[in-house]
Amino acid sequence: MAYRAFFALPDTLVTSSGQVTNAVYGFTSMLTNLLRDEQPTHVAVAFDAGRVTFRTEQFAEYKGNRDATPEVFRGQVPLIKEVLEALRIPSLQREGIEADDILATLTQRGTEAGMEVLICSGDRDALQLVTDDVTLLYPKRGVSDLVRMTPGAVEEKYGIPPERYPDLAALVGETSDNLPGVAGVGPKTAAKWVTAYDGLDGLLEHVDELKGKAAQNLRESVDQVRLNRVLNALLRDVELPLTVEELALAGFDREAVHRVSDTLQFGALRDRLLAVDPSAEAAVETAKGGVEVDLVALEPGELAAWLAARAGTRLGLDVTGTATPGASDAWEVALAAPAGNGATGAGTAVVVDLADAAPDDERALAAWLADPGAPKVVHGAKSAWHMLAGRDLELAGVSFDTELAAYLCYPDQRGYDLADLVVRHLGRELTVGEPEGAQGALDLAMADDDDPHEDPRSRQAAVRAVAVADLATALTGQLADRGADGLLTDLELPLTGVLGRMEATGIAADVEYLTELERQFASAVADAAAEAYDVIGRQVNLGSPKQLQEVLFDQLAMPKTKKIKTGYTTDAASLQDLYVKTGHPFLEHLLAHRDVTRLRSTVEGLLKSVAPDGRIHTTFQQTIAATGRLSSTDPNLQNIPIRTEEGRRIRRAFRVGEGYETLLTADYSQIEMRIMAHLSGDEGLIDAFRSGEDLHRYVGSRVFDVAPSEVTPEMRSKIKAMSYGLAYGLSAFGLSQQLTIPTSEAQSLMDDYFTRFGGVRDYLTGVVEEARATGYTATILGRRRYLPDLTSDNRQRRQMAERMALNAPIQGSAADIIKVAMLGVQRELDSRGLASRLLLQVHDELVVEVSPGEREAAEDVLRTQMGAAVELDVPLDVSVGAGATWHDAGH
DNA sequence: GACTCCACGTA
DNA sequence: CGTACGTGGAGTCA
Structure with a gap:
């Protein structure tokens, strides 16, 4: 079936990394439809194990007419098995045996167990298995159009009952198996003979009685016909590692389904697949049972006591509202103790409507939210921080953020939607558990609007709060396994507050x-x-x-x-x-x-x-870049032009705000090269930075073997391009294109470079090797990026992963460093009581708005904190500039 | 309206 | 045949 999908679907079905997916896509799609339409209780998939089988031993030419399996197909077979594994559907194969023999065996055992059996195969030999209890789904066209071959359908099409089909096939021959038939004998003649003589054996006994040309031909090829009949008989007693009972559908490994759908870039197919998961129904049923959340309806004034009863317990927090930096607002807050604590296994939750909470409850909530000693779990702490800030509510004591945690565990994922994480890590659907007696959402919606406990949106918020609390438990372990708990607690979580303030502040335009x-x-x-x-x-x-x-x-x-x-x-x-x-x-x-x-x-x-305040408030995305960098959206302030004069004019539009003295920018010079020097330990490169000499001039003098003063601007720019290119896995070809020089010259330039800076070469090859062995790369703070494609059979994918492996530790370490610096800068500004404030981060640059009289102090904070963010084997050089506009503050 | 592709800005 | 991003316009599809 996979092979048919391979030919039925275009080979333009390909992931962004170049993996062709037509066979795995088509196969999965067909399987999805089967699961949906047939609702099987037990499923297995059989694979051919190789070209050599017991049949080729008996007849060397068996299937000898077949071309070699295309490589593009062969490469997809493991992917199909990955999909099946995610669906928890067994794959069966046996050396020397064909897939159809396995199917025949399973059919035999299933029938014996009193089961109804469906076979899906593109091999006509499977027709012999059809009985009243066994139906063959035979592909008519492509892979989606299946014909139900019942005994009646076989009879109608071939004029014989299914068990006689191999007799007919032995006479007619099977082109696809390279089994020659009797000349002049087609299905009609064969059916007539087989019926007249009650089977092939009867026919061959009376072969001499037959008249005509075809009969003559039959007499001459009796041996071949007998052989055909032996070969086309399917084995029904193959030894298999599993019993039919063990083929029971167990429900999908939904996390694995997501993972494999991510890599294969299944979009709609992923949803179709998840929709047929037999375990999903069970999950929804649990939710319908109302065990997920026990939403407590507090009387006004009772919140303080509810919170006091749970003092010290980590509570899930869900804030409903809008998180638009500078214009945020919160409407409702849900708090939940995790499920599994109570006798029922339900989470206990309360919901506070901020629009009409009792003053006592409002105070209790504000105090709890602001209490750093009251531990909270949130999904997206920065958004919650913004929304609450819109109501003048302070948020502190967030000890876990499920979104950030998931990002640290799986930084290559596209998004970290709460509902998806709940499905992946808790095996539950994020649905509202209906309260006792309620008929459905419609009833809830029509209930008293004023009571938040009857509002389905409130129940939804409560469910999220419970889910977040439960998810935190599940992710804590995974985070620790990856050694990333410190990154969350000491870096990303505290950074949310810094970023929140930067976003809320904005930059004057x-x-x-x-x-x-x-x-x-x-x-x-x-x-x-x-x-x-x-x-x-x-x-x-x-x-x-x-x-x-x-x-x-x-x-x-x-x-x-x-x-x-x-x-x-x-x-x-x-x-x-x-x-x-x-x-x-x-x-x-x-x-x-x-x-x-x-x-x-x-x-x-x-x-x-x-914005109405005359400032531009970007949003810094903290869970997007797989390397650990931030990104900036709405608008992107990390790609404001700087290279051309015309472009720089735009930077003049970013101004120091009213009541402030100046803008200050501070950036790391050559931070990635410094990290490369540190990580590689290359003495030449380390000396280059310690010498204080211009880096590219210094390196150029070594590579071209001239005095630093002899390095021409042309030489310097070549060196600069190469140095930076190395951190991205630049090839000689790429370098030659960039510098418009012959590839050979680029190659010798690289050779010379590596001769002088052997440590760099050793580091770069070492980092890829280590990543291949461990499965991941790591930054200086231990931020990991998993790169499974490093062991891919696909060259394009593998090489792409190798370049990612080269770059991730360098780019990611730079991201770590400036994040640490930002925490330090914020901390120092606060502790020194300075009113100057961070505005922007552009990967290696920070922009600060300086309060009157704080110019020197702010510069000192920037230089000190950025310079001391981490201890490397080379100094971290920071350059600072000041001016009324971003352009003028640049350097 | 949702989506993809191209092109291009930054580090 | 160099990594990491976000955005806007054109074009396409349902």
Whole structure:
């Protein structure tokens, strides 16, 4: 069936890392439909074990006409087995035996056990197994269109009962098995003979009585026919490691289903798959039983006592509201003691409606939330912090964050949705357990609006709070297994508060200036477009790569660029290249148009993001980057232009705010190279940093074997490109492209580099080897990234994973360091009573808004805390700049 | 409207 | 055939 899927589906079904998935996708899809439509109680999947079987021993040419199994298919077989493992469906195979023999054996045993049996196979030999209790689902077309072959259907199609089918096949032959049939004998003749003589044996006994050409041919190939009959008989007594009872569907390993769906990039198929999980129903039923949450309806004023009764217990906390930095609000708070404590196994929860809580309860809640000694578990502490801050409620004492914990355990995952984590780690669905007597959500919705305990949304909040508390227990162990408990407690969790403050503060924007900038960029866009249209004599959408391809490669017949999925690339590097080759003025205007369009859209985005307070509040994502970096969204303030003068104009729009003295920026110089020096222990590189000499000049003098003063700017830039490239797994080819030099020259440059800095080479090869052995890379603070693809059979996937393994410890350690520094900076600003405040982080840079008179103190805090974040074998160099705008504060 | 692809900005 | 991100526009599909 997998093989059929392989041919039925296009090989363009491929993951982003290049793994073709048509066979595994098609197979899984078919299996999903079977599970859904047939509702089997027991399932197994049989595999062929190899080309050599007992049949090839009896007839060397058996299946000898088959081409070698395509590599692209073969590579997917282990993936199919992974899927099956996740579904807890046994895979069976045996050396020397074919899959259909295993199916025949299982059919035999199942029938003996009184079961009804369904066989799904593309091999017609399986027809012989069909009985009143056994149906063959035979693929008609592709893999989704299955015909139910019952005894009646076999009879109708072949004119014989199923048990006679092998007799017929022996006479007709089987092309796909390379079994020759009797010349001139097709299914019609064969069926007639088999019926007339009551089977093949009867026929062969009376072979001399038959008349005609076909009969003559039969007499000449009796031996082959007998052999065919022996070979096409399926074995029904293969020794198997499992009994049929052991094939009972156990329910999916949902975590594994998610994991394998992640790697295979199953989207809709993942959902279809999870929807047919036989265990899901059980989970939902449990929830319906109402054992998940016991939502206590407190009388006004009772919250303090409820909390006091649970003093010291870690409670789950769920805040409902909106977490828009600078405009956040909280509406409702749910608190829960974890399930499993009470006799019923249900979590106990209370819900506080912030809009109309009794003053006593409000005070009790505020005190508990702000109490650092009252431990809390949250899913997404930063959001909760924002929402509560919107109500002037302080949040402290968060001892666990299930979102951050899941991120630290599985940093490569796309998201950490609470419902998904609950399913993965608790084997439950995040559904509202219905209270005793209630008929459903509709009744709940129609209940008294004023009582939060009757509101389904309140119950949902309570369920989340319980789930978070339970999840914390499950994830605590996993976190400890990965040695990441310290990272959570000492780094990521305290950082949420720092980030929350930064986001809430925002950075002041000069709206008038931005508006004027937008006007200028917009007019430059129009000019560039007009000139471009003029050159080619027509108007096209310059923002459409598709239309540009027509202009460049059809109308102007320019040389083709690098191929991409949708034709040929029109990216800036290629356009520049084309311009050098053709000197065509259209390209000049097009490139200018691109630049200025981009700038305009950046400015537009910023203008849209300015909040009523005149500041831009980004959101720092703490659980996105697999290396441990932060990312910035809505808007992204980590990719504001800096390289070109035009772009730098945008940085002037970020200003020191009213009532503050100046902006201060502090960045680490060459932090990644310093980490490389530290991790590799390469003495040359360490000396380079200790010498205080310009790094690239120093390295250049060693590689080119000249005095540092002799290093030309050209040499220096080559060295710089290579040094940074090394941390990304740059190849000689990549280097040659970047520097526009021959690959051979790039290769010898790299060779020379590694001769001088052997420690770097040893480190880089060592880090990949170690990651392959352990399965993960680690940063200096022990942040892990798991890279299962390091042992992939697929070269593209493997090499991609190798480059990730090279980069992750370096980029990730830099991320660790600046996070530690941020905690230190915040702590020092607070303890010294300074009003200056952190605004932004851009991977190796911090931006601070300085309160009047604190210029020197703030700079001291930045230099000290950033410089002392960790102890490396090389100094951490920090450079600081000040100015009224981000541009002027830069350096 | 949801999604993918391309292109491009940052470190 | 260099890692890590986020965004906006074009194009496509249901």
